[in-house]
Amino acid sequence: MRKTHLSHVAGLCLIASGAMAETPVLTVYTYDSFTSEWGPGPAVEAAFEETCGCDLQFVAAGDGAALLSRVLLEGASTEADIVLGLDTTLTEKALASGLFAPHGDLAPLDLPVEWIDPTFVPFDWGWFAFVANADVAAPADFEALAASDLKIVIQDPRSSTPGLGLVMWVKAAYGDRAGEIWSALADNIVTVTPGWSEAYGLFLEGEADAVLSYTTSPAYHLIAEGDASKVAWAFAEGHYLQVEVAGKIAGTDQPDLADAFLDFMLTSGFQSVIPTTNWMYPAVTPEGGLPEGYEQMISPVQSLLYSSAEAQAVRDAAVEEWRAALSR
Amino acid sequence: MARGAQPLGRIRAPGLAVAFAIAGFLGASVWAVAAKAAGRPGFLTAADLAALRFTLIQAALSAALSVGLAIPVARALARRRFAGRGALITLLGAPFILPVIVAVLGLIAVFGRSGLLNELLALAHLPKISIYGLAGVVLGHVFLNLPLGIRLILQGWQAIPSERVRLAVELEGSRWRLLEWPMLRSVLPGAFLAVFLICLTSFTVALTLGGGPKATTLELAIYQAVRFDFDLAKAAQLALLQLALGAVFAAVAYRSGAALGMGAGLGRQGFAIAPHGRLSTALDTFWIALAATFLLLPMVMVVANGLGGLNGLPSGIGVAVLRSVLVALAAAALSVALALALALRGGPVAMLVGSLPLATSALVVGTGVFLMLHGLINPTRAALPVTAALNALVGLPFVFRGISSAVEETEANYGRLAASLGLFGWARLRLLILPRLRRPLGFAAGLAAAMSVGDLGVILLFSGGDQETLPLMMYRLMGAYRMEAAAGVALVLVVVSLSLFWLFDRGGRADADA
Numbered sequence: 001m002r003k004t005h006l007s008h009v010a011g012l013c014l015i016a017s018g019a020m021a022e023t024p025v026l027t028v029y030t031y032d033s034f035t036s037e038w039g040p041g042p043a044v045e046a047a048f049e050e051t052c053g054c055d056l057q058f059v060a061a062g063d064g065a066a067l068l069s070r071v072l073l074e075g076a077s078t079e080a081d082i083v084l085g086l087d088t089t090l091t092e093k094a095l096a097s098g099l100f101a102p103h104g105d106l107a108p109l110d111l112p113v114e115w116i117d118p119t120f121v122p123f124d125w126g127w128f129a130f131v132a133n134a135d136v137a138a139p140a141d142f143e144a145l146a147a148s149d150l151k152i153v154i155q156d157p158r159s160s161t162p163g164l165g166l167v168m169w170v171k172a173a174y175g176d177r178a179g180e181i182w183s184a185l186a187d188n189i190v191t192v193t194p195g196w197s198e199a200y201g202l203f204l205e206g207e208a209d210a211v212l213s214y215t216t217s218p219a220y221h222l223i224a225e226g227d228a229s230k231v232a233w234a235f236a237e238g239h240y241l242q243v244e245v246a247g248k249i250a251g252t253d254q255p256d257l258a259d260a261f262l263d264f265m266l267t268s269g270f271q272s273v274i275p276t277t278n279w280m281y282p283a284v285t286p287e288g289g290l291p292e293g294y295e296q297m298i299s300p301v302q303s304l305l306y307s308s309a310e311a312q313a314v315r316d317a318a319v320e321e322w323r324a325a326l327s328r
Numbered sequence: 329m330a331r332g333a334q335p336l337g338r339i340r341a342p343g344l345a346v347a348f349a350i351a352g353f354l355g356a357s358v359w360a361v362a363a364k365a366a367g368r369p370g371f372l373t374a375a376d377l378a379a380l381r382f383t384l385i386q387a388a389l390s391a392a393l394s395v396g397l398a399i400p401v402a403r404a405l406a407r408r409r410f411a412g413r414g415a416l417i418t419l420l421g422a423p424f425i426l427p428v429i430v431a432v433l434g435l436i437a438v439f440g441r442s443g444l445l446n447e448l449l450a451l452a453h454l455p456k457i458s459i460y461g462l463a464g465v466v467l468g469h470v471f472l473n474l475p476l477g478i479r480l481i482l483q484g485w486q487a488i489p490s491e492r493v494r495l496a497v498e499l500e501g502s503r504w505r506l507l508e509w510p511m512l513r514s515v516l517p518g519a520f521l522a523v524f525l526i527c528l529t530s531f532t533v534a535l536t537l538g539g540g541p542k543a544t545t546l547e548l549a550i551y552q553a554v555r556f557d558f559d560l561a562k563a564a565q566l567a568l569l570q571l572a573l574g575a576v577f578a579a580v581a582y583r584s585g586a587a588l589g590m591g592a593g594l595g596r597q598g599f600a601i602a603p604h605g606r607l608s609t610a611l612d613t614f615w616i617a618l619a620a621t622f623l624l625l626p627m628v629m630v631v632a633n634g635l636g637g638l639n640g641l642p643s644g645i646g647v648a649v650l651r652s653v654l655v656a657l658a659a660a661a662l663s664v665a666l667a668l669a670l671a672l673r674g675g676p677v678a679m680l681v682g683s684l685p686l687a688t689s690a691l692v693v694g695t696g697v698f699l700m701l702h703g704l705i706n707p708t709r710a711a712l713p714v715t716a717a718l719n720a721l722v723g724l725p726f727v728f729r730g731i732s733s734a735v736e737e738t739e740a741n742y743g744r745l746a747a748s749l750g751l752f753g754w755a756r757l758r759l760l761i762l763p764r765l766r767r768p769l770g771f772a773a774g775l776a777a778a779m780s781v782g783d784l785g786v787i788l789l790f791s792g793g794d795q796e797t798l799p800l801m802m803y804r805l806m807g808a809y810r811m812e813a814a815a816g817v818a819l820v821l822v823v824v825s826l827s828l829f830w831l832f833d834r835g836g837r838a839d840a841d842a
Contacts, residue, residue, distance in 0.1 A: 033807035036805075036807070038805070066555060066789075073364065073702070093558065156535060156541070156548070159535070186540070189540060190441065190460055191460045191539045191540065192540045192541065197806035197807050198536050200809070202433075205440060206442035207442065224809070322541070323375060326542070327540070
């Protein structure tokens with residue numbers, strides 16, 4: 001009896017000293033550009049580690065779609081505690097995997113739409129928009145664009161989240177007329193690239209008058225390069241939103257740290273670096289507001305967004321409509 | 329490729345083991361993906377069939393044009409000697425080893441809507457041309473693969489012993505009929521196959537220059553299945569379809585490759601005895617100038633764009649260069665070892681296995697490897713070794729293609745002699761084969777190393793973020809709007825990868841022209 005007790009105590013001591021020697025590790029899976037030295041990753045890591053007494057480790061996996069596919073491949077044995085960087089066109093699939101746990105109470109959000117998702121927490125958002133040079137006459141909406149001689153570069157909805165966002169935008173704005181809009185746009189589309197980088201690169205090379213990107217893209221050129229020549233076209237139909245979210249893995253071995261991270265995510269330590277690293281709007285406006293230059297960005301009159309369930313439901317048909325219209 | 333009577337004493341056992349290992353590895357990767365699938369794959373949809381059709385058409389056109397254009401260019405390069413010829417041959421190889429996105433941007437700076445060509449047309453008051461569509465896809469593939477075609481065919485010409493050329497001249501026979509046509513018949517099917525298979529799995533070029541969903545390839549359908557639909561059954565199904573197509577075409581190429589027996593010489597390359605006629609000189613000059621303009625102008629644009637970004641290079645560039653070079657050296661060594669074993673064995677099995685990696689979807693194999701590693705080790709920690717290994721596999725077909733005809737030549741010409749001298753095994757390899765393989769081995773190792781430096785696909789699957797290689801750094805800069813700095817990194821990448829290629833290639837050619 002006595003012996004057992006002693007060994008028990010000794011065991012406890014061992015565990016305690018082990019825990020002291022080893023700082024707990026919180027593993028956050030995210031997309032690649034989040035962790036690069038120009039992304040929010042380094043600043044976020046430094047700020048969280050100041051208070052958490054932990055080691056925050058980012059693991060990057062391509063883009064948002066690659067990120068989800070990696071988590072799904074790993075399944076329940078994933079080392080991730082948090083997955084950060086999905087958007088609402090991907091979350092339904094993520095939810096269906098059963099890998100994610102619901103979040104707790106959220107700080108009040110500064111989103112242009114009401115947020116009711118019980119699982120995923122938004123960390124930033126942006127409106128999709130066509131970005132062009134300021135000296136090009138801007139069309140007022142998709143129909144005006146289709147009627148014009150303007151040339152655009154877009155991304156493929158089958159390989160790129162912005163590409164998919166554009167298909168959702170047209171579907172949300174035009175419903176049954178979406179196919180007709182795409183047919184009318186066909187002669188404006190120079191080409192369709194596999195990802196955002198290729199499209200933006202082509203646009204900067206002068207291959208097109210405009211590229212599908214975000215209303216905040218001109219902020220990069222303005223703030224980082226002092227170049228005011230890029231603008232986003234404001235469309236009368238309203239603009240589709242991309243809301244980027246994070247979620248907690250249900251099987252995490254660090255549930256408290258994971259919750260602490262999600263709470264931290266909505267504080268200024270995280271949110272203040274978003275506008276000039278991710279070039280998106282923060283989900284909670286940080287103390288001190290948005291950086292200078294953001295006030296020059298367009299503010300769409302109406303925000304369009306399918307719920308994640310609706311997005312999943314309309315996606316396949318909308319993409320097929322896009323493919324059929326542009327394949328003719 | 330040589331069929332018919334095989335001399336005794338070829339080193340066959342390691343090649344068989346390698347063939348089984350590679351086939352097993354590819355099979356296991358696809359199987360790992362299929363095993364993870366929730367259900368069975370459905371039938372191919374109309375969109376899949378359209379993708380299949382477009383994939384085959386563009387691949388056939390691209391391969392025919394790349395190889396067709398490469399013949400006169402390689403012939404001219406083989407026959408003429410001029411200042412800077414060696415450097416030109418190295419530079420002409422550059423497009424093949426670029427990351428595809430860099431090549432595409434360079435191409436667009438020349439052929440795009442606001443590229444050089446259209447600016448010239450505008451000066452002449454001619455209408456603009458647009459390359460996007462099937463023409464653009466083929467143009468892109470020819471730009472990327474013409475260098476490979478030129479090098480493979482040039483090697484064929486260089487392998488014709490100078491004694492043979494002199495003999496043909498003395499006999500006043502047709503060099504074309506006696507030497508060149510038989511050489512081409514043995515080299516062309518393999519070159520065509522290589523380009524065809526590369527284009528079969530094309531993704532970025534087909535999409536970016538294709539102009540829209542009409543130009544959808546099978547690889548895009550696979551990407552969509554893995555990334556957006558998480559339909560692994562379908563991804564495995566499409567990957568198997570690609571593999572089957574690759575196997576069929578490899579078999580056809582093997583059947584149509586003719587045996588070559590040039591006879592032995594003293595190992596000198598002597599094709600430079602060119603005809604002096606004015607017409608033939610003019611034609612050769614034309615072909616070299618055409619290829620140089622087409623291949624180098626976009627490279628000049630890549631360099632010009634990159635110069636502006638050089639002072640904005642990120643701090644980690646040195647480490648990234650080091651990582652890329654180490655991975656490339658490991659990949660090249662492994663690739664050469666595997667390809668040499670296959671080439672020594674020869675025959676249909678080697679040809680098939682030496683071609684299959686070209687026809688495999690990098691995404692599916694990468695995903696399969698990921699699944700196999702996951703649970704054993706953290707795939708992210710093994711990012712660089714895995715990248716080197718998979719790059720070795722990607723490079724294998726080119727290395728194999730680069731050395732196999734030289735091995736066949738050596739065996740055909742000296743095999744009987746070696747057998748009668750009792751030269752077998754290691755001694756045969758060291759004394760007979762390797763000395764005769766220096767030039768192709770140098771070229772092949774350089775190619776494998778350079779291709780690995782430009783690889784983005786594999787590292788992107790495994791990196792996890794802190795194992796930054798040059799292409800990954802470039803990709804990240806582009807993703808963060810920093811196109812100018814990305815162009816700077818692309819320039820560094822071009823320089824590193826061409827230097828590696830040049831060093832190996834040079835090493836293989838040193839004192840070979842004696």
